[in-house]
Amino acid sequence: MLTAGCDIGALTTKAAVIRDGVILGCEVVRSRAKALQSATDVMDKLLGGLGIQYGHIDYCISTGYGRNLVPFAQRNMSEISCHARGAHWLAPSVRTVIDGGGQDCKAIRVDGQGKLSDFRMNTKCAAGTGKALELMARSLGVEVSELGPLSLQAKEPVIMNKPCCILMQIEVKRLVFEGRDRADIAAGANDMVAREIMHLVRDVGQENDIAVTGGVAKNVGLVRCLEKYLGVASVRFSVDTQLIGAIGAAVLAADRCWEAVADRSGDGATR
Amino acid sequence: MSAKAAIIDDSGPLAFEILPYTGFPQEAATAVMGKVLARAGAAHSEVARFLSTGFGGKAVPHSDGAVPDTVCLQRAVRKLNANVRTVINVGGHSFTVFHIDDTGGLGESAITDMCTAGMGMFLDVVSTALEISPDEMSGELSLSGKPLFIDNQCPIFAESEALSLINEGYDRCDVFAGVTSAVANKIAGLARRLGLKEEVAMVGGVAKNRLVMAILEKNLGLRFADLAGIDPQVVAAYGAALLAREGCSLDNQSLSSTAAERLHREGKP
Numbered sequence: 001m002l003t004a005g006c007d008i009g010a011l012t013t014k015a016a017v018i019r020d021g022v023i024l025g026c027e028v029v030r031s032r033a034k035a036l037q038s039a040t041d042v043m044d045k046l047l048g049g050l051g052i053q054y055g056h057i058d059y060c061i062s063t064g065y066g067r068n069l070v071p072f073a074q075r076n077m078s079e080i081s082c083h084a085r086g087a088h089w090l091a092p093s094v095r096t097v098i099d100g101g102g103q104d105c106k107a108i109r110v111d112g113q114g115k116l117s118d119f120r121m122n123t124k125c126a127a128g129t130g131k132a133l134e135l136m137a138r139s140l141g142v143e144v145s146e147l148g149p150l151s152l153q154a155k156e157p158v159i160m161n162k163p164c165c166i167l168m169q170i171e172v173k174r175l176v177f178e179g180r181d182r183a184d185i186a187a188g189a190n191d192m193v194a195r196e197i198m199h200l201v202r203d204v205g206q207e208n209d210i211a212v213t214g215g216v217a218k219n220v221g222l223v224r225c226l227e228k229y230l231g232v233a234s235v236r237f238s239v240d241t242q243l244i245g246a247i248g249a250a251v252l253a254a255d256r257c258w259e260a261v262a263d264r265s266g267d268g269a270t271r
Numbered sequence: 272m273s274a275k276a277a278i279i280d281d282s283g284p285l286a287f288e289i290l291p292y293t294g295f296p297q298e299a300a301t302a303v304m305g306k307v308l309a310r311a312g313a314a315h316s317e318v319a320r321f322l323s324t325g326f327g328g329k330a331v332p333h334s335d336g337a338v339p340d341t342v343c344l345q346r347a348v349r350k351l352n353a354n355v356r357t358v359i360n361v362g363g364h365s366f367t368v369f370h371i372d373d374t375g376g377l378g379e380s381a382i383t384d385m386c387t388a389g390m391g392m393f394l395d396v397v398s399t400a401l402e403i404s405p406d407e408m409s410g411e412l413s414l415s416g417k418p419l420f421i422d423n424q425c426p427i428f429a430e431s432e433a434l435s436l437i438n439e440g441y442d443r444c445d446v447f448a449g450v451t452s453a454v455a456n457k458i459a460g461l462a463r464r465l466g467l468k469e470e471v472a473m474v475g476g477v478a479k480n481r482l483v484m485a486i487l488e489k490n491l492g493l494r495f496a497d498l499a500g501i502d503p504q505v506v507a508a509y510g511a512a513l514l515a516r517e518g519c520s521l522d523n524q525s526l527s528s529t530a531a532e533r534l535h536r537e538g539k540p
Contacts, residue, residue, distance in 0.1 A: 010431075033438075103427060125386070126427035166387040166396070166426060167364060170272075174330065177295040 001257050002052070003059045005249025006039050006073060007082065008066035011102050011215075013038035014246040015046045017057070018254060025050050026243045035066025043072070059253040063245055077252060079245050080108055081116045085255075086248025087211040088114030091235045095207040098197060098226065098234075099245075100216030102130040107200035109207065114251075120200040125164070128196030130215045132165035133222070136189040139172040140182060144219075151186035151221030158188030168192060187221060194225035201230070210234050217241040272363050273476065274299035274327075276307035277508040278318070279516060286311035287505045296327025300334075320515040324507055326364055335515070341369055341380060343510030348472050349375045350513060351498040351506075356468035359487075360507075361458055361477035363391040368465045381465040388424035389457030391477045396426040397433050397450045401443055408447070408480060419449035424457065448482060455486035462491065470496035478503035 002024075007014040009031060016026045027046035031038045039062065047054060054072070062073035063082040070076065080099075087097045088110045097108040105128045108119040122128055130144070137144040151157075158175055162168050168189070175185050193216070212223050212234045218241070227233055239247065273291040277284060288307035292299035300323070308315060315333075323331035324343045331337070340360070348355050349371060360367045366389050370378030387393055398408050419441060423429040429450060436446045454477070462471075473495045477483055479502075488494060501509065 103431060124424055124428075126425050129427075131427050162385060164386045164425075166392050167385070170326070170364060173295065174327070177297060177330070 001254060002057050003061075003250050003253035003257060004043070004057050005082065005246040005251070005253060006043060006060060006062045006064075006070060007079065007243075007245040007249060008035045008038050008062065008064040008070065009101070009245075010065050012242065013042045013064070013066075014243050015039075015042040016243060016246040016250045017046060017050060017052065018247070018250045021254070023239070023247065023250075024052075026239065026246065028240075028242065031066075035069035036071070038066065039070045039072070059257050061249040061253040061256070063249045074253075075256065077249065080106060080119050080121075082245045082248035082252060083213055084108050084110040084116040084119075084248065085114045085252050086244035086246075087213055087235075087237075089248065089251045090237055090239065090244065091209070091211060093209045094211045094235055096201065096204070096210045098201060098210065098212045099214040100128070100130060100197060100212070100222075101214045102134075105129050105197055105200060105214075105216075107197070107204040109204055118204055120204040122196075122200065125196075127163045127165050127168070128193055128200065129165070132168060132193050132196075133189065133216065133219065135165050135169040136172045139169045140176060140185055140189070142182070142186070147186050147189065148219035148221040148223075150183050151190050152224075153183040154187035155181070156184055157191060158184050160188050160192040163192070163196060190219065190221040191225045194222055194229060197226060198229045206230060208232050211237070211244075213237075213241040213244045215242055272299075273504070274303040275325075275505045275508040276303045277505055277512040278307050278311045278313065279509070279512045281516070284509065284512075285313070287502060287508070289502070289504055296330045297332055300327065300331040320518050322511040322515040322518070324511045325362075335518075338511060338514055340365060340507045341367060341377065343507045343514060344474060345369070345371055345375075345377050345510070346513045347501075347506045347510030348474065348498065350509075351501060352470070352472065352496050354470045355472040355496045357462070357465070357471040359458060359462050359471065359473045360475045361389065361391060361473070361483075362475035362504075362507075363395065365475060366390045366458070366461065368462050370465070370468055379465060381461055383461060386424075387426050389454055389461065391475070393426045393429065393454050394451065394477070394480070397430050398447065400430045400434055401437065401447055403443070403447055417445050417448070418452040419445050421446075421449040421453040424453070429453065451480065451482045452486050455483045456490065458483070459487055459490040462487075467491060467493070469493060472496040472498055474498070474503045474506040476504045 002019050004017045013031045014028050017024045029042045060073045062070040062076045063079045067076035083099045087094045099106045106121045109117045111117045134144045137147050276288045278286045286307050290303040321335050323334035323337045324340045328337035366383040369380035372378045423432050433446050
């Protein structure tokens with residue numbers, strides 16, 4: 001059985017193809033203006049590389065912010081369900097998923113079967129998101145990808161107390177001018193964002209094990225801050241964590257197929 | 272963000288200067304001081320006393336002291352219009368509402384300093400994304416629109432929301448008018464929470480936005496007090512200059528005790 005998942009995000013579009021419980025391949029492209037273009041791009045690239053025809057795919061589920069604009073997907077599902085399923089499929093002990101994206105952040109609870117049981121999401125404030133990290137990195141004069149490694153060299157992390165990413169950015173600018181060590185500032189920035197994320201985790205209720213996914217999971221400093229507040233180490237994944245939504249969509253697509261097969265054989269038995 | 276400076280002598284204001292900046296407050300302070308001195312035709316050595324205020328007030332080089340902006344605003348507004356009892360101050364990253372009592376002292380105050388919703392920065396972020404210049408923002412553009420409803424209170428989300436509305440084909444002016452009206456309603460909310468005692472004055476950079484002012488007047492059901500035609504953005508700088516002038520005529524000890532008392536009343540150590 002061959003299934004695909006396509007995760008159309010605001011910034012990047014991801015796709016994954018799985019066959020009988022094994023990942024065949026994954027691909028990431030930059031999102032285009034139209035969701036359909038992004039989805040076509042990523043699927044063409046992925047299927048082209050694997051030498052698979054589109055018609056060979058049994059079931060495809062789209063997810064992400066452009067999920068309802070993908071005509072070739074049989075179904076679309078929320079990225080929250082996909083992240084829950086994907087993280088649980090890759091690491092079955094996972095019960096809480098922290099998914100930090102560019103402009104959103106979610107704390108998701110998963111049951112033993114990988115089904116979404118509850119979640120919290122930031123709806124009013126961007127302080128616990130990748131955007132906050134991006135703005136602070138800009139003020140610090142580094143790439144957002146450098147924020148994690150840089151923060152690990154900190155000796156006395158600064159303490160930031162403005163829970164607003166615009167005000168945090170200005171605070172960072174002031175600290176830079178005061179001549180504070182850049183590593184200390186980077187560590188303070190990560191800590192601030194981690195504290196914002198923890199509000200969501202505490203609200204939904206923490207249950208171990210915990211997976212950190214999405215773009216913010218790439219920031220090793222931020223993950224360490226989260227682990228400090230969580231009191232446990234997070235689950236490590238062998239795949240790029242930004243692919244987990246797409247992988248989850250492909251796994252959910254396989255689940256659908258199995259359900260359909262079961263239904264059909266059930267029908268046959270009654271007949 | 273901008274740095275503002277005011278120079279006054281015994282007879283009154285000599286010069287005001289506003290300098291928008293993106294870099295560090297210390298550099299902006301030095302630059303704006305240079306400009307205002309040039310405009311007043313004075314040398315730095317002629318300045319008897321120099322006080323700083325605002326978000327980067329403590330960072331200003333060569334300042335004789337940093338005073339809270341609320342104290343500066345109270346002093347300036349009292350001087351400009353003695354009938355004002357409520358001051359709404361909305362700048363780039365400041366958002367305060369406070370009362371002035373009948374004796375001219377500071378009364379109750381409400382401050383938002385943990386969130387950018389309602390601040391001028393909100394308009395900055397969205398106008399940059401929509402490629403609207405500050406002139407357009409306070410000019411005709413803001414009056415032309417039928418405001419769309421903007422749901423988000425966070426500038427980051429409002430930016431995305433505004434851009435999606437543009438992509439859906441809505442007029443950029445109407446989108447921006449919607450953003451402006453979201454800011455105005457947020458300001459009205461905080462002002463109402465503290466309570467409005469007339470007359471009410473609006474100061475800070477956002478007071479230059481005609482649409483914000485129009486929506487606020489309608490929403491609050493009042494006309495804003497006249498502040499003798501001063502640029503609303505320089506009121507705090509003017510107040511700092513007035514405080515500096517008062518400081519010159521006082522001995523140092525009484526100045527520091529009154530300053531300490533004011534700081535205490537403002538609730539900031």
